[in-house]
Amino acid sequence: MSSSVVLAAKNITAGYGGHPAISDITVELRANEVLTLIGHNGAGKSTLLKCLFGLLESESGIVAVDGEDVTGQNARQISDRGVALVPEGRGIFPSLPVRDIFSLGMHASGVPKKEQADRIGWVLEILPAISEFMNRPAGNLSGGQQQMVSIGRALLNRPRILLMDEPSIGLAPKLFQDLLAPIRALQQREKLSILLVEQNVREALKISDRAVVMKSGSMIWEGEPAELEDNERLMELY
Template identity: 55%
Template sequence: MNAVTGHAAPPALEVRGLTSGYGGREVLSALDLALPQGEVLCLVGHNGAGKSTLLKLLFGLHQASAGTIHLRGRTIQPRPDAMAREGVAYVPEGRGVFPGLPVRDNFALALWSARLQGAEAEARTEEVLTVLPRIREFWTRRAGQLSGGQQQMVSIGRALLSRPSILLLDEPSIGLAPKTFQDLMAPIRALQQKLDMSILLVEQNVGEAFAASDRVAVMKSGRMIFNGVPADLSDHARLMEMF
């Protein structure tokens, strides 16, 4: 709620009637979804439901054939460079790192890209290493020599350096043991609440993801079939029935 106008803030990101696909095959079909300002929305669905395609559309890595995308109430045509300037960070599924460079140089490149230097760059680095302290353990190692889970931490850490207002996370649990994923999500959740960040989290590990989420949306075959809160799906049998 805006204290000045008394009106609810527009969603951080919203799509209306979004349709898209690849090579004539439709992946998203007239999709509607809103990511509320300052909340974590967990998006779940079967493989091939279109979840990753949606994140690529929101960051400008793929184009819609119909529908609109809105950033804080404004209709936009997303492009990666413009979205980054607007405070949107995207962590793709898999390994978003430069494998031949040490972790510290991966961070240095992210700081350079965000035009951060000097004391501010050092402060941002320390902030991320406080949130993800295990990165210190492999700070000087080449990113390509790390385990999948360690690379995932580095990828998320690089995204957090810019202190984004909106974070798009695609399957961050890939390559992580359940306990490691829990250790990852808890500090990210704390940082999200501290900075009033909006997070769209695509995740299959629903137990840990729901624990760190305010809302849940379920996709099936390119359409939205459920929108609610984690407690609505505390009975996992109900969630499985949707697939």
């Protein structure tokens, strides 16, 4: 695993309506690693991801991609730098067939038409189950299938950096395990960097290289996943 930093928040403070949700957060995602960010609801995890992806402007601090300051850039500009987001709640269009959702996603991110079929083929290699429901409206799919579509849409950009916000929401534990395995395999094969925000701590830590714990808008711990195998230690941090 490389120690070079591909995405960083430096002393970020951000919130909504003048009320900070995160305060003075500094966190670094390194090349070719899975970093899991854990903490209770309201800890500020999703707010941090929104800042990193250009969906929320921070009040202070710096966001950097590959060491370059990108603070204030919007989501399209961040995406053009090889960053993709799988949003909480999936964010798919329920009335549209999966094929159209993929086409819209590629059009929005400027994937050349001649490359689009290859991109879809590549995603279906990673998540082959999607091929079974490519022509079905997303609203008719199960939670697990919708989550696959959301991940697939993010991967169509062939990102180097993938931000995933609570992918286990609404999924049975076994379904979440089945989803994580190909994501970890993809990460290792393509040397992706993944920042995973997750409530299902045990499963997330199994595929992680490092972990960060947030509480009440602050970062309170950073270390190796093995250090959190002790339930008492985990409860202390929570």
